[in-house]
Amino acid sequence: xxxxxxxxxxxxxxxxxxxxxxxxxxxxxxxxxxxxxxxxxxxxxxxxxxxxxxxxxxxxxxxxxxxxxxxxxxxxxxxxxxxxxxxxxxxxxxxxxxxxxxxxxxxxxxxxxxxxxxxxxxxxxxxxxxxxxxxxxxxxxxxxxxxxxxxxxxxxxxxxxxxxxxxxxxxxxxxxxxxxxxxxxxxxxxxxxxxxxxxxxxxxxxxxxxxxxxxxxxxxxxxxxxxxxxxxxxxxxxxxxxxxxxxxxxxxxxxxxxxxxxxxxxxxxxxxxxxxxxxxxxxxxxxxxxxxxxxxxxxxxxxxxxxxxxxxxxxxxxxxxxxxxxxxxxxxxxxxxxxxxxxxxxxxxxxxxxxxxxxxxxxxxxxxxxxx
Amino acid sequence: xxxxxxxxxxxxxxxxxxxxxxxxxxxxxxxxxxxxxxxxxxxxxxxxxxxxxxxxxxxxxxxxxxxxxxxxxxxxxxxxxxxxxxxxxxxxxxxxxxxxxxxxxxxxxxxxxxxxxxxxxxxxxxxxxxxxxxxxxxxxxxxxxxxxxxxxxxxxxxxxxxxxxxxxxxxxxxxxxxxxxxxxxxxxxxxxxxxxxxxxxxxxxxxxxxxxxxxxxxxxxxxxxxxxxxxxxxxxxxxxxxxxxxxxxxxxxxxxxxxxxxxxxxxxxxxxxxxxxxxxxxxxxxxxxxxxxxxxxxxxxxxxxxxxxxxxxxxxxxxxxxxxxxxxxxxxxxxxxxxxxxxxxxxxxxxxxxxxxxxxxxxxxxxxxxxxxxxxxxxxxxxxx
Numbered sequence: 001x002x003x004x005x006x007x008x009x010x011x012x013x014x015x016x017x018x019x020x021x022x023x024x025x026x027x028x029x030x031x032x033x034x035x036x037x038x039x040x041x042x043x044x045x046x047x048x049x050x051x052x053x054x055x056x057x058x059x060x061x062x063x064x065x066x067x068x069x070x071x072x073x074x075x076x077x078x079x080x081x082x083x084x085x086x087x088x089x090x091x092x093x094x095x096x097x098x099x100x101x102x103x104x105x106x107x108x109x110x111x112x113x114x115x116x117x118x119x120x121x122x123x124x125x126x127x128x129x130x131x132x133x134x135x136x137x138x139x140x141x142x143x144x145x146x147x148x149x150x151x152x153x154x155x156x157x158x159x160x161x162x163x164x165x166x167x168x169x170x171x172x173x174x175x176x177x178x179x180x181x182x183x184x185x186x187x188x189x190x191x192x193x194x195x196x197x198x199x200x201x202x203x204x205x206x207x208x209x210x211x212x213x214x215x216x217x218x219x220x221x222x223x224x225x226x227x228x229x230x231x232x233x234x235x236x237x238x239x240x241x242x243x244x245x246x247x248x249x250x251x252x253x254x255x256x257x258x259x260x261x262x263x264x265x266x267x268x269x270x271x272x273x274x275x276x277x278x279x280x281x282x283x284x285x286x287x288x289x290x291x292x293x294x295x296x297x298x299x300x301x302x303x304x305x306x307x308x309x310x311x312x313x314x315x316x317x318x319x320x321x322x323x324x325x326x327x328x329x330x331x332x333x334x335x336x337x338x339x340x341x342x343x344x345x346x347x348x349x350x351x352x353x354x355x356x357x358x359x360x361x362x363x364x365x366x367x368x369x370x371x372x
Numbered sequence: 373x374x375x376x377x378x379x380x381x382x383x384x385x386x387x388x389x390x391x392x393x394x395x396x397x398x399x400x401x402x403x404x405x406x407x408x409x410x411x412x413x414x415x416x417x418x419x420x421x422x423x424x425x426x427x428x429x430x431x432x433x434x435x436x437x438x439x440x441x442x443x444x445x446x447x448x449x450x451x452x453x454x455x456x457x458x459x460x461x462x463x464x465x466x467x468x469x470x471x472x473x474x475x476x477x478x479x480x481x482x483x484x485x486x487x488x489x490x491x492x493x494x495x496x497x498x499x500x501x502x503x504x505x506x507x508x509x510x511x512x513x514x515x516x517x518x519x520x521x522x523x524x525x526x527x528x529x530x531x532x533x534x535x536x537x538x539x540x541x542x543x544x545x546x547x548x549x550x551x552x553x554x555x556x557x558x559x560x561x562x563x564x565x566x567x568x569x570x571x572x573x574x575x576x577x578x579x580x581x582x583x584x585x586x587x588x589x590x591x592x593x594x595x596x597x598x599x600x601x602x603x604x605x606x607x608x609x610x611x612x613x614x615x616x617x618x619x620x621x622x623x624x625x626x627x628x629x630x631x632x633x634x635x636x637x638x639x640x641x642x643x644x645x646x647x648x649x650x651x652x653x654x655x656x657x658x659x660x661x662x663x664x665x666x667x668x669x670x671x672x673x674x675x676x677x678x679x680x681x682x683x684x685x686x687x688x689x690x691x692x693x694x695x696x697x698x699x700x701x702x703x704x705x706x707x708x709x710x711x712x713x714x715x716x717x718x719x720x721x722x723x724x725x726x727x728x729x730x731x732x733x734x735x736x737x738x739x740x741x742x743x744x745x746x747x748x749x750x751x752x753x754x755x756x757x
Contacts (some may be wrong), residue, residue: 034536060536066566071525071559078529081514082537086529098555105519106526112721113503113515119724150722174724204727251727 009193015163016186019049019125021194022167023087027057030085033171035062036072037089037125046091047127047186069099076122077106085121087171093128094137100145107176108151123170123177128156129222129272130304131184131319133312139183140309141273143221146178147249147282154249155203156180158224160190162207162247165200173203182222204251208260212242215266215332218257218283220246223270223320230325239329249279257283258290265296266332270320275303297333394603401596401608405640408615409677417615419683425462425614426678427692429671432458432482434696435491436645438703439481439498443649447707449500452479456644459614459670460546460576462486467572467621468544473512475527475545477520479576483546484513491699492706501711521551524560524573531569531628542628544572544621550581552595561636565602570628572621573636576611578643583656599636611639612670615677641670715741 041064044051053062076086090096130139170177231241269280280301465486496505504515517523527545534541599606624635642665646653678684719734
């Protein structure tokens with residue numbers, strides 16, 4: 001067998017397929033793993049992630065439940081109490097809200113409440129985020145609610161390999177994991193070998209997706225490809241951007257993030273969730289607290305607006321795109337003197353009437369100490 | 373030629389066949405709460421069981437009064453008393469086998485104790501030195517649950533899981549009348565019925581959700597009637613008649629264990645005390661109403677039955693009261709000792725493994741504690757005082 005033959009197992013796979021494979025492999029490896037949710041059986045889930053599981057493992061292992069999210073998660077709590085390892089599918093981000101009380105009052109607290117006697121090895125899969133043309137209630141970025149709840153892990157994959165590896169890690173975890181699946185990356189593809197899925201770092205480790213020296217883009221989930229594209233575009237402007245994919249919001253990999261920012265001296269946090277009270281505020285605060293003397297500019301945020309998620313025909317104005325990321329990068333005080341953008345300090349970075357990117361690049365060129 | 377031009381020729385297609393999924397008649401509760409004590413049927417009851425239940429009721433009543441007293445002495449942060457509801461508490465515990473699971477609400481400390489839980493450990497939540505003070509697996513008692521009705525789906529999930537594993541286990545979940553208005557009550561009953569999970573739901577209808585009477589809680593004929601909508605039987609029972617509650621629950625447990633699915637039991641009782649020691653019940657109900665229920669006291673009901681049938685004499689009554697006093701004295705003594713607290717426990721069980729952030733915060737608290745320790749008198753200095 002040639003080396004080439006060994007690698008032919010790698011072929012294009014979607015994130016949805018990798019997630020489905022992770023569920024399948026977890027169920028095959030561990031009989032205590034049970035999948036439950038709405039339409040997860042015969043239909044295979046509205047995103048087809050659970051396709052084939054009921055057929056392969058039977059309806060007792062992959063169960064179509066009544067349509068009631070609190071009941072689904074509440075039942076999962078009882079199943080976990082009895083030693084099972086439930087994987088719950090919430091159909092869409094906003095439809096996970098009815099289960100919020102079970103998640104916050106029980107799933108997140110049970111281990112602590114019982115001094116470790118009752119761990120909650122539950123994975124709550126939540127298709128999340130926008131950009132798929134969904135009508136109201138189908139595009140929320142709900143991560144901040146979960147991040148603000150001690151006892152939960154919050155994970156969001158951005159690559160096919162991570163989708164598989166992180167979901168396996170989530171299911172294997174003895175702690176509850178809110179597993180946020182970026183809807184608009186479900187059909188993103190990568191070469192991947194389902195028979196030999198590559199090892200990825202566990203929950204709590206960030207990944208540097210692109211090495212760079214000028215500034216660090218800190219992001220996760222659906223905004224990772226946006227930042228990668230922005231980093232490519234920035235090359236022509238003279239910026240060499242580092243891109244960090246957090247992979248896991250809780251635990252938060254401060255070490256990787258801060259090491260990067262200390263090197264680059266500049267950082268922009270990018271996410272779809274709203275800015276005010278959003279994840280970016282926490283991340284910016286942490287980076288500032290720990291890297292202050294290395295910073296050449298305030299940590300900026302590029303986020304969704306502070307509005308209810310827009311209707312699909314307007315969502316492109318809301319979602320952080322490449323231009324907005326580049327605008328924010330342009331505002332990272334590349335010039336010797338910082339002037340606040342006009343239009344006040346409110347609003348997500350890049351939205352205000354900032355200087356044209358080219359002007360900023362010019363300023364960058366003129367600023368000798370620009371690159372650390 | 374159209375259909376309209378041919379009178380009588382149009383035959384509408386009949387709709388697909390419809391029939392009720394379940395015959396509702398056998399699911400309906402009785403018109404009156406089921407009673408045993410004071411009826412002819414009581415003569416056939418197991419006298420050993422009645423004596424055992426009597427002892428539990430007397431101790432249960434004393435537990436309630438002692439715990440309430442401990443709140444006045446600052447030894448308990450709060451106590452939601454089940455005085456007047458001891459029959460339900462005791463019957464729930466005794467209706468279960470060891471391998472079964474009990475899912476109590478915050479008012480059901482007594483049921484947990486009757487099931488064998490250490491009385492002090494059962495009060496941990498209400499003393500406030502931790503949340504759940506016992507390992508739920510030890511006596512198969514889930515944590516006392518504060519958010520209303522949210523423990524009901526847990527009971528369903530556990531019972532479902534047990535059945536999937538082939539275990540012969542039943543879960544009994546307790547909730548109050550107010551809790552039946554919560555969404556989780558609905559979802560739990562629906563899941564249980566659809567899955568035919570071996571669960572028994574015991575609603576203690578004690579008349580009040582803190583201050584709100586049942587009339588403002590539901591327009592249903594009875595809470596037991598709600599069962600019919602889920603396709604499970606509803607049973608209505610006198611919640612102060614411990615023999616009746618025990619019999620109804622035992623039958624529901626047997627039914628669940630046999631694979632016949634869940635049952636909803638409404639026990640009609642009355643909360644003699646206020647909602648908790650912090651509540652003022654005179655603001656929403658009359659003493660006269662309370663007195664009518666005192667005349668239907670669960671301990672007295674059984675005592676009259678037993679003494680009337682010469683199954684218990686004055687000495688027997690006294691023996692049980694002495695046992696209850698001894699239990700109360702022991703509880704008092706143990707509760708008067710300050711609980712051992714370790715502030716570092718705050719970080720121990722949040723996750724299986726501490727996050728970096730929690731490690732940092734734990735170190736901060738440790739440093740604060742150490743610094744505070746430095747300012748307290750050393751052993752020698754202290755000894756001189």
